[in-house]
Amino acid sequence: MIRPISTALATSAFALAALPALAQDANLCGGIGENAQWLGGEEVASDISTAPNYIEQMALVLMRNEYVGLFTVSEPGDYRIEAQGRGGGDTVLDVRNAEGVIVASDDDSGGNAASRAETFLAAGTYCVSMRSFDGSPITGFVRASRMDQEALTEGFVEQQDNSVAGECNLSMAQPITLGEPVANNWSVQNIYSLRLDGPTSVSVTAENPDADPILTLFDSSGNWLAENDDFDGLNSRIDMSEPLPAGEYCIAVNLYGDENVPITVTAKEYDAQEVLMNLYDRGEASPPLDGSHPVDALGELQTRLREDVNVSGDAIWYSFDVSEGGLVLVEAIAQGNGDPVLAMYDDLGRQVGYNDDAGGSLDSLLTVRVQPGTYLVAVRQLDDQTQGFIRMVFERYVPARP
Template sequence: MIKPISTALATSLFALAALPAAAQDANLCGGAGANGQWLGGDEASSDISTTDSYIEQMALVLLRNEYVGLFTVSQDGDYRIEAQGRGGGDTVLDVRDASGEIVASDDDSGGDAASRAETYLTAGTYCASMRSFDGSPLTAFVRAARIDQEPLTAGFAAPSGGGDGECDLSTAQPLVLGQPVSNPWSTQNVYSLRIDTPMAVSLTAENETADPILTLFDPSGNWLAENDDFDGLNSRIDMANPLPAGEYCVAVDLYGDESVPITVTAKEYDAAEIQRNLYARGDASPPLDGTYPVEPLGELATRLRQDVNVNGDATWYSFEVYEGGLVLVEAIAQGQGDPVLVMYDDLGRQVGYNDDYDGSLNSLLTVRVQPGTYLVAVRQLDNGTTGFVRMLFERYVPARP
């Protein structure tokens, strides 16, 4: 069944990720919003606290690009952000605040490979970044709304574990901040977390074979947050706003193997750690002030080769370009490995991404550049793989008449 197209969509049937609706602040959402489109058609119509109905656009995302939809919140409250692919497309959704921090992330919680994030947002501007899970071209709807408004997706489907979406503290194992616990889902899947003073917290559930799902409930049993597939198939919930004192319930469900141990950790929210994790995944570019390791390659004059032993955490390089042209960056696995490449300009805007090229597991970026500094990250697609990768950097200049 084809979903109805909103009024905002009627004025622009396809919102291409590379074409901004209006000039944006280059640093909005850590650079992710520079080419974003207002979901309501313009900024004034994109405040989901006051709109009569949901706001929505349909986006065509090509290759390894992403669509970024912009919206604002004028009143603190609970909101729903969703993405649903057409023709079986598998969407991945990240919601960033104006500083670029991810406040919600989801892959499949909308059901049928759609994404759905229901979260508490404070007043401000937000970016909803939508991409295809496997990098293939994708046409999808992106919708932002209040919780009381019509949803785009069917919602969270019952996983293979058969969880009922509730949290019974009578069977919960207590969590201690900073102390991981590991249990198979079949023997323990409910945990309690006591907070004595207001505190911002982070929760993780890790084991990709289990493909865990995390859900957090407040002391009254009300749903607070949910996540599936934050880092690979692992899950994470970041409650950046301090939670009131009380006993919280943490439910773990799964899509995978019920017999393997799932490591559950609760710890105090650390904004600096969140940022470092973004750099390690290549989801944001690090600063060039020496606070995060970036190897400077100097001027990219013609051709440069670099070998690196890399795992699931990105290794970063920077290089200088003094005149416009074309830059080619290639990552070639030397034996085992599946390298991923991502490239940013010096303002933190992603200008290139590639995983598999020309039927192989190697990666290739071809990016038109202007004079400036560029950063390139290379990592293994599989967090459990470590292997040598040969990097090739080449610069081409336009032909002169």
């Protein structure tokens, strides 16, 4: 198969090869799809529901940048999206729908630092972004395919000899109790058992970014129930909102990081309010404007506002009002170290914009066409371990009048 080479630096003065067609839609995938390239070379060849073979691009990603590819799905179903760096490069993969909502994200599930997401996708257009974990330059492949087509990566279970994913021996498990955290080095203990006396909704977490843990939940017969990696930074979390039947369950912990640091494992009753607050903190859902969650009300946006805010991995929220239709520009500029992410919602909770890394930098920029109403904007650091000042700029533009 011919593999066209793409570059994530659109303004590069050199040509690597014949480039695939660009999307050229400023609002696609929350803004990151404006200069995205069709994985199949053109839109008509990028429908992975009907493509005779997998589709992929080879991309050169320059310093602190990312490659964004496009594909479509005409038939809802399970699909595989992958990224693999050449020479062992450590890729990070995000898949967004046309509105910019992340529907799948992965770091190392492809094995050997490659990324792999296998997920159900509804019909629509999707953006897949690939970047290196540490922001260094990387050359890699991005592939989208059906589950019956050839995979790009080995997959985590196949290549990890010490993996406990796919098996959970309860005879080796340490019992844990709801609401009581336990901490062990992975090299000492990595299998836990949980007994439920009645139907219970549960949440399970594994925490220590230095270990970069992965969680897998099984029933007592060894049937796979759920798995998670990198829910909150490099920590993992499984939320079982539907009550699990009474019985014994097995929790397997794997890791990508240091096996000699303690990983704190906690099982507790599922708290819908806590889950909702986590969505607010990650900017993945907008909070209500009733005072139950902090939102800095800026009032009516007239022409231009500037705010400086000290931001961590938890989103800071703003709201503003628009009295007439037009265009709103929101910019987040790191003051020193930082990598801000922006998300924007209307007052009904619909995401109308999302952006990370605009214009070849780590800063973010949203340009959204608006109607009269109230809008909310979330800003956070991409890296949960980063804390730093972000300069926020809000600007409103109105149509020219005859």
